[in-house]
Amino acid sequence: MKIHREGYWYIVIATILWIGLAWTAIYLIPDSVSWIADAITFILFLLWFWVVIFFRLPLRNMVHGEDKIICPADGKVVVIEETYEPEYFKDKRLQVSVFMSPINVHVNRNPVSGVVKYMKYHAGKYLVAWHPKSSTENERTTIVIGNDNGDILMRQIAGALARRICYYVGEGDVVKQNEEFGFIKFGSRVDLFLPLGTVVDVKIGDVVKGGVTVIAHNKR
Structure with missing residues (x-):
């Protein structure tokens, strides 16, 4: 470690x-x-x-695969639902959210390889991470990675304790699956917005590990 x-x-x-x-x-x-x-x-x-x-x-044996969407963070799956994504896609997407408690590892990793097509930091509030409005009103970043399988949006969301979101990528960067794209300090949440029809391999309540757990498979 x-x-x-x-x-x-x-x-x-x-x-x-x-x-x-x-x-x-x-x-x-x-x-x-x-x-x-x-x-x-x-x-x-x-x-x-x-x-x-x-x-x-911690040192880990990372899971890789072009057809796999790997979990970006340690924590628990708290949301799996179709929802409207208003910032980048402006249409319906499949949202999968992972809540990171203060005892989880707080490194955030790229779920896929590709090119960063969009990146924006938003200052904001510090509502509890599971609050319905936290994804649109809290301090957060939005990062979109694109590849031949489509675009995936990741959103780092600060929680009530988290007061600092760190990110290490910018628009145009070529990134690799499981490399670090950021870190959130002291409790938080990471949302993934996937294309509709994506095959999800987890369920609500599952405990997941960043770089290890397969969240979903790309639609074929």
């Missing part, structure tokens, strides 16, 4: 807080109630440990 580059600064801050506040508690709290200092130190350690785990980058 590695630590993602987005986490280096956060881990430094968490380490300073853990050491500094724990030292202060140990030396300022009287020995008669030393358990309070021990409790504070333990809580600070748990916070530091969570920050480290949040930014983990």
